Amino acid sequence: xxxxxYYLALSAILFCLGVAGFIFKQDIITVFISIELMLxxxxxxxxxxxxxxxxxxxxxxxxxxxxxxxxxxAVGLAxxxxxxxxxxxxxxxQMTRLRD
Amino acid sequence: MQLTLFLIFAVLAxxxxxxxLIQRHPIxxxxxxxxxxxxxxxxxxxxxxxxIAFIQVIVYAGAIMVLFVFVIMVLNAGEVAPAPxxxxxxxxxLPVLALxxxxxxGQVYGAFGATQLGLxxxxxxxxxVGNSLFHDFLLPFEVTSVxxxxxxxxxxxxxxxxxxxxxxAIAQAEAEEPKAMAAGQR
Amino acid sequence: MxxxxxxxxxxVKCLIVLLILxxxxxxxxxxxxxxxxxxxxxxxxxxxxxxxxxxxxxxAVKFILKEDVIPxxxxxxxxxxAPILAVVLALLSIxxxxxxxxxxxxxxxxxxxxxxxxxxxxxxxxxxxxxxYGVVLAGWSSNSKYSLLGALRGGSQMIxxxxxxxxxxxxxxxxxxxxxxxxxxxxxxxLHWFIVPEFVxxxxxxxxxxxxxxxxxxxLPEAEGELGAGYHTExxxxxxxxxxxxxxxxxxTVSCVATLVFLGGWMGPLFGPTWLHMVxxxxxxxxxxCFFLFLYIWVRGTLPRFRYDQxxxxxxxxxxxxxxxxxxxTSLVVALR
Numbered sequence: 001x002x003x004x005x006y007y008l009a010l011s012a013i014l015f016c017l018g019v020a021g022f023i024f025k026q027d028i029i030t031v032f033i034s035i036e037l038m039l040x041x042x043x044x045x046x047x048x049x050x051x052x053x054x055x056x057x058x059x060x061x062x063x064x065x066x067x068x069x070x071x072x073x074a075v076g077l078a079x080x081x082x083x084x085x086x087x088x089x090x091x092x093x094q095m096t097r098l099r100d
Numbered sequence: 101m102q103l104t105l106f107l108i109f110a111v112l113a114x115x116x117x118x119x120x121l122i123q124r125h126p127i128x129x130x131x132x133x134x135x136x137x138x139x140x141x142x143x144x145x146x147x148x149x150x151x152i153a154f155i156q157v158i159v160y161a162g163a164i165m166v167l168f169v170f171v172i173m174v175l176n177a178g179e180v181a182p183a184p185x186x187x188x189x190x191x192x193x194l195p196v197l198a199l200x201x202x203x204x205x206g207q208v209y210g211a212f213g214a215t216q217l218g219l220x221x222x223x224x225x226x227x228x229v230g231n232s233l234f235h236d237f238l239l240p241f242e243v244t245s246v247x248x249x250x251x252x253x254x255x256x257x258x259x260x261x262x263x264x265x266x267x268x269a270i271a272q273a274e275a276e277e278p279k280a281m282a283a284g285q286r
Numbered sequence: 287m288x289x290x291x292x293x294x295x296x297x298v299k300c301l302i303v304l305l306i307l308x309x310x311x312x313x314x315x316x317x318x319x320x321x322x323x324x325x326x327x328x329x330x331x332x333x334x335x336x337x338x339x340x341x342x343x344x345x346a347v348k349f350i351l352k353e354d355v356i357p358x359x360x361x362x363x364x365x366x367x368a369p370i371l372a373v374v375l376a377l378l379s380i381x382x383x384x385x386x387x388x389x390x391x392x393x394x395x396x397x398x399x400x401x402x403x404x405x406x407x408x409x410x411x412x413x414x415x416x417x418x419y420g421v422v423l424a425g426w427s428s429n430s431k432y433s434l435l436g437a438l439r440g441g442s443q444m445i446x447x448x449x450x451x452x453x454x455x456x457x458x459x460x461x462x463x464x465x466x467x468x469x470x471x472x473x474x475x476x477l478h479w480f481i482v483p484e485f486v487x488x489x490x491x492x493x494x495x496x497x498x499x500x501x502x503x504x505x506l507p508e509a510e511g512e513l514g515a516g517y518h519t520e521x522x523x524x525x526x527x528x529x530x531x532x533x534x535x536x537x538x539t540v541s542c543v544a545t546l547v548f549l550g551g552w553m554g555p556l557f558g559p560t561w562l563h564m565v566x567x568x569x570x571x572x573x574x575x576c577f578f579l580f581l582y583i584w585v586r587g588t589l590p591r592f593r594y595d596q597x598x599x600x601x602x603x604x605x606x607x608x609x610x611x612x613x614x615x616t617s618l619v620v621a622l623r
Contacts, residue, residue, distance in 0.1 A: 017118065033129050037120065051221070059151070078256075081174070127361075157416070170422070
């Protein structure tokens with residue numbers, strides 16, 4: 001028997017590590033990966049609550065989060081490819097202007 | 101025994117996340133995230149969400165992260181050297197982030213009493229998930245399919261190489277080939 | 287039964303399955319060389335042992351004793367990880383494949399399957415989608431142009447066809463009403479094999495399976511003579527043997543799934559004494575799987591290979607719409623039933 005709080009604590013830790021990656025990392029792909037880590041942490045919280053409250057809605061919501069994460073990853077990576085192709089660098093600090 | 105299982109995979113998930121932050125090369129970060137996803141898939145299985153666990157493996161670890169790995173290879177990403185000013189940010193920022201994490205965990209920890217989750221108490225089978233998706237959540241389902249269509253179109257348009265000129269008929273193209281080659285190399 | 291007994295029995299089953307699988311892979315490889323040889327009007331290997339039957343042993347010794355080379359600029363960790371990943375994932379999918387009903391050996395009753403989870407087919411699909419990592423990481427970490435090209439082509443081919451694979455399997459899943467492999471086989475009792483109503487799905491599945499396992503006519507990622515050896519160009523000795531092993535185990539897995547989902551698994555006429563009742567289902571299963579493996583080898587000796595753009599166009603523009611149409615028709619039929 002694992003307390004619900006343990007799952008939520010794990011979810012919070014993963015989310016905060018994702019935020020840390022998002023803020024501190026230097027190359028844009030790792031920043032994107034940290035966003036996915038944040039989404040995963042949140043998914044864990046949803047599934048834990050779904051089990052605790054005996055409702056299926058949590059699982060359905062996780063399904064939708066995954067779907068939206070997939071669409072977001074596809075479009076975001078396409079943007080990254082376009083931007084990197086133009087600026088020739090992966091450094092986030094160089095991507096400060098909308099136009100060269 | 102459930103606690104042992106939970107702890108093993110929780111430690112694995114956190115170790116993967118920390119490794120994601122430590123590694124310099126994006127490919128190792130991506131693979132660390134795949135490890136985290138695996139650990140979370142096992143956690144979902146412990147929580148009885150078997151469908152979600154395998155969808156996590158198939159969709160998230162098996163498709164989205166493959167997309168990340170592909171992009172890293174196509175862009176030939178290498179290690180990006182850390183900028184000097186980010187040291188200061190790390191010295192101030194990381195303690196603040198740790199404080200934030202402690203606050204969040206403190207809030208969620210006591211908020212739900214002593215609710216215990218037992219292994220096998222609530223098993224979500226695929227049938228009910230499908231039923232719920234197509235009856236109660238039909239509108240979000242259809243909206244996400246439109247979202248996917250838009251996403252695919254957007255990704256194809258954004259990532260396509262910018263063509264110099266619209267392609268003429270074949271004979272004309274063969275005649276203009278040297279000019280097109282020079283224009284394409286610019 | 288008690289936990290300890292369950293663990294012990296599972297361990298014994300794991301070891302038996304592993305042993306049989308590794309031997310089977312070696313002899314399938316020999317069978318392929320001999321059958322393709324016969325199709326090309328020559329005999330295959332005949333020198334080692336009677337009819338060349340000890341050739342796999344000679345190959346194994348060669349692989350073990352060969353020098354293990356790691357290229358200079360390779361990313362070492364990923365270079366070593368890729369073949370391990372390929373083999374582990376290939377062997378993982380065998381855990382949910384049932385080869386027969388329940389048998390009673392020495393008074394112990396056990397199912398001829400390592401584990402019967404409710405979502406067995408999803409595990410196989412998951413392992414298939416993770417197989418892309420083995421290919422892509424191998425090619426990229428080798429730090430070589432041929433490998434990278436082979437890896438990118440192989441990876442995108444596997445992703446595209448795994449969509450068609452999954453969609454093709456939805457039809458039989460709807461007819462059976464369950465994702466568990468044992469449940470799907472038991473829904474095909476009394477000669478209601480799913481190949482009859484789902485023949486379109488069967489052909490889509492077979493084609494997608496050929497593409498997933500990177501076999502001719504879809505083997506451009508490892509095309510000898512075009513790309514060096516594709517994504518495993520830079521691999522030698524034991525690591526190459528592991529890729530090899532992974533490919534053949536994938537072939538076996540895919541053939542097993544085709545048998546289970548479309549040809550009724552171990553269903554067949556049972557006759558004779560009781561002990562024969564326990565053995566016959568497995569025999570039928572093995573015969574059907576061998577038929578699919580022979581099909582693989584036959585196609586290899588016969589067809590030329592697809593060009594890459596033809597391959598991708600076929601996967602996306604023909605197979606996926608066909609599979610979707612199949613899903614729609616099947617769901618209509620099931621709903622009206």
